[in-house]
Amino acid sequence: MKEYQTITEISGPLVFAEVDEPIGYDEIVEIETPNGETKRGQVLESSDGLVSIQVFEGTEGIDTKSSVRFLGETMKMPVTEDLLGRVLDGSGEPIDGGPEIVPDDRHDIVGAAINPYAREYPEEFIQTGVSAIDGMNTLVRGQKLPIFSGSGLPHNELALQIARQATVPEEEEAGADDEGSEFAVIFGAMGITAEEANEFMEDFERTGALERSVVFMNLADDPAVERTVTPRLALTTAEYLAFEKDYHVLVILTDMTNYCEALREIGAAREEVPGRRGYPGYMYTDLAQLYERAGRIEGREGSVTQIPILTMPGDDDTHPIPDLTGYITEGQIYIDRDLNSQGIVPPINVLPSLSRLMDDGIGEGLTREDHADVSDQMYAAYAEGEDLRDLVNIVGREALSERDNQYLDFADRFEEEFVDQGFETNRDIDETLDLGWDLLSMFPKEELNRVDEELIEKYYVEEEAEEVAAD
């Protein structure tokens, strides 16, 4: 392998070097600094005689006398089932002091796209035990459902609760023995603080989840450029476990905002024409190449389910990071600052939240026959109650009709009883839906116009209505 000492320019995370042989686009590069440190990078552009290289570990310490080696291949992730239980850094090196990892295979980290024709439509209900999700925004196997949050909000707690509680009810019945081995969690951290990282690790250790997890840690003080690689390593591992080893893999990626900042940094260093708010114009495509690596494939047992977490700068969901994410993922769960300060746990705002794969994952035989109608009706009722809250502030409760007052009460009880369940409570889907009926039965039957009449007859809780009338 040829070594070059031909660096002509170093700029931010980029290094430019002259070469006298053809170098492949995306190829992996090693750069050795004068003090013996080796850094890895990737070819961003290759032209006759000149390549530009993006250095993952940052360019500190590189000078024009550093030597450059081209490895002749694109970046690979060594994969094996033995990765389960291991903790790696953001570029895939073990940091847990464990034994050397002997790979089963090495996979390209830029995964090939799944042929849409080979996909299987996700419709297997995952019970997270969280009513605001199961009842209102159901998650299914193979879905990509991000959490839209803000800084300082308890999104990590929610992600951990989901990772802890997630089950597929059907399988529980079929036999619990083989189920445990089938489920795996991949955790990809990008630029999170050491404190947050500890929070995750402690929970993983406390619950024994680490055994069936692979952890990739790029922390806040690790190189930013490395963050562009971390999720790809995580997803490559996930695809291997899911589609070659039949695991049901849940991938938690946090924080996608840091990932996008790294993209922006590289774009700026390359002097690209920036897109909206300085983020690269290709950010949609780049994010899609991560998020689309979720799903099911016909004829294969496993699945990749993604829960990416992002903190919305300024809590603004029109910011390019949440906006582009929302355009790619199959819904989103909003963590709400107001609900959080009201002490609602988890503070999920169901109104802007959405699960697009819900419709096919629920109903008779999947969850329960009344699921869709209950959820629809609660959405409508909660939205109406929310609207009326503004009005109440102006005119007071007395000025509102009896009907309006019912909606206001519903909105309050919905938050306090349905959503506010705590991070430790695990509700099964029947409990969640029954609770929904308790709340809906505050209204007279005629008011439940989204629910099938037969279902009203079957599930409506008469006492609930009487109580309200008696008040």
Add this chain to the structure above:
Amino acid sequence: MSQATDSDTVREDGVIESVSGPVVTATDLDARMNDVVYVGEEGLMGEVIEIEGNLTTIQVYEETSNVAPGEPVENTGDPLSVDLGPGMMDSIYDGVQRPLAVLEDKMGAFLDRGVDAPGIDLEKTWEFTPTVSEGDEVDPGQIIGTVPETESIEHKVMVPPDYEGGEVVSIESGNFTVEETVAELDNGEEIQMRQEWPVREARPAAEKQTPRTPLVSGQRILDGLFPIAKGGTAAIPGPFGSGKTVTQHQLAKWADADIVVYVGCGERGNEMTEVIDDFPELEDPVTGKPLMSRTCLIANTSNMPVAARESCVYTGITIAEYYRDMGYDVALMADSTSRWAEAMREISSRLEEMPGEEGYPAYLAARLSEFYERAGYFENINGTEGSVSAIGAVSPPGGDFSEPVTQNTLRIVKCFWALDADLAERRHFPSINWDESYSLYKDQLDPWYQEEVAEDFPERRQWAVDILDEEGELQEIVQLVGKDALPEDQQLTLEVARYIREAWLQQNAFHDVDTYCAPEKTYAMLGAIKTFNDEAFKALEAGVPVEEIQDIDAAPRLNRMNVQEEWEEYIEDLEAELKDQLREKY
């Protein structure tokens, strides 16, 4: 793109000079603009998009990882084209017309690169029945025979539009592959079932006409308030999660088009899978045939190469035009045109072109209008009439309609179905905002509605629009003082408006019955609400308090009209009951 392409001119190979993502430059390549080339050792498919002296710029339709300078580039000498012929219905292609089913066979579940496959099966034989005889004169575009393509579609074999035409010297019925000659003309021209057409060029037509028939969608808010014509254009802009894709799917399922071309451009893989799974099981409400047998899918999902995303809308519309030429009404959905525009932007920025507004290339507006111009109601060159209706989803960043793609699209299309995040949040679906949306076809389609549905269709629609307008104004007051402070007649108007919104405008795409609503039912449902309105106001005038009017038992039944299969009976009963119960009060 066809492998079968045999170019007569052998051209010189070039050499790769640089690689940057989907953009590759080559030197010494003898090529014309838009020629298809094979790039590198693996022969990745690409298209020439810029020529500057000895340097040719190519957009590559596949991933370029590991491709290096010095590798060869081979020119096919042909522009990017699609294969046209029987076998396109019930198919699913990527953005350059490679059949995804064949690709799965060849390389498994993940899309590898460097694999090509013809757009239509070259081996399969089709039963050809001539409709002209030896000795007949045929012109370019003329139909010379038919082939049963699927259960619902009879494929018409046509003289390619770029032929000269002449006297038929031989033609016979029988089973042929698409490459075998089915007819010969006296000038030596041979006609096969397969023809090729360059995607970036509109197929010729005799005349564009004013469209006068609606593309009936089975969606109440569209057919009822904002109808699109066969041959019309529409845009569906909206923020993420507001219902663009569901609306497009609804149109693909229920619109009364003969042919549907559905282009998934830079969107989700699972959404295409959903179509592949659902459509074969659904029946066309008009013909009763499986929907898939009239559908062609083009799927270039967001994680597939961006250059192929740029070309997928052209592939789609060329296929649409081909079926239009047979005299069919074709509906083309493109979800989402914003992703197409972004692909243009991405390529353009790699070319270091001067960026226009928000980084989009200066030719964005021109490309959009060229695309929508290919829609229309046409008299074809063979004398038949056919149409291409084009319906594009638009995904504005941050849901802000002032951005360039939405604005440039608005200048061209005649229907604007604006989706609204607020409505979607409260699960009012379809969340088409009735204040912002419009259709410029309304007037020219009224005669059809009057003839086919009811003489007073336009008046009834106008009544609904007026009530909704009035509600909008009243809501502003309600926001300040509460509903009970309004005079009784206004309270009643609000109640009627609520029924229009909840019982009529809302339509659940996932309910077996509600998903499709015939125009007659759309009309009758609104009629029942109007009956309630008329009777309720009579009662109010006679002194019945508004609360009593609202509380009659029959009124909530208005909310169930949508799910009735036997709706005629139900609505008739309901109207009678509404009348009885209200008249009883005075």
